[in-house]
Amino acid sequence: MDIGEKIKRLRVKNSLTQEELADRSELTKGFISQVERNLTSPSIATLVDILDGLGTNLKDFFNDIEEEKIVFSKEDAFISQNEDYGYTLKWVVPNAQKNLMEPIVIELEPEGRSKEDSPHEGEEFGYVISGIINVCIGSETHRVRKGESFYFKANANHYISNRGKTIARVLWVSTPPSF
Template sequence: MKIGEKIKRLRTQNSLTQEELADRCELTKGFISQLERDLTSPSIATLVDILEGLGTNLKDFFNEIEDEKIVFSKDDAFETENEELKYTLKWIIPNAQKNVMEPILIELEPEGRSKEDSPHEGEEFGYVVSGNIFIHIGSEKHKVKKGESFYYKANANHYISNAGKTKATIVWVSTPPSF
């Protein structure tokens, strides 16, 4: 970690000049300048004073947050196919099982269906991009057409099946991840 770069970023985010930060910490502008260029290192006590002047603390300052990826392409997706049940499943967000939600894209061939999922904590949402499906929740069966969506608590066995004669495509989101 380049401490100087991070201090400079925090200083500019707080709309402070080097001189203003130096005054807050009873340091010189020259010291702040050298620090931001990583030409000198502060003592722990001095760093604590600087961070207080920037409205943060040691713990938050050194808690590195990874840049998270926001946009994903087709190349990021992982795909699996089940010929017996006649579906293709695409994890459109890589490693989504580590997240709170797990979105997938599922394509069901005519007479295809997803695997039956047991009851679990959480909820599920889906949007039918093309085709018609049935959502099976316990002993209930609901038809969902292109352009419609579904949302339910996953407290009973559940799965989806293709209700039509053409392929059905569904964006399906489960929380917590279960696919």
């Protein structure tokens, strides 16, 4: 961990100058500058004073939780094709299987379908971007058109299919992740 860089990030995030942080910590501006550039290392007691001035503590400061990525570009997506079933999956949020929800965009060729998913704890949501699909849950089939959505508890075998003559695109979100 780059302690100096992290202190500087917190200082800037709190809209403080080095002098303001130094005053809050009862240190000099020069010392804060040296710490931020990793030219000197503060003692634990001095680090506690600096962190107090930044409104945090040792535990939170050293908790190395990665910053959460909020926006994902086309380049972040991962694409997989299944020619046997006639679909293409696009994971629009990378590594979403570690999250509570897993959003994908599935493109179904005419007569294509997703693989059948077994019953599981959780729910399924989908929004039809283009085309018309069938949502098959157990022995029931529901037709869903462009601009419509589906939502169900995943307590029966389920899959979606495209009985149309054009490609169908669906934003599909599963919880917990199952794609």
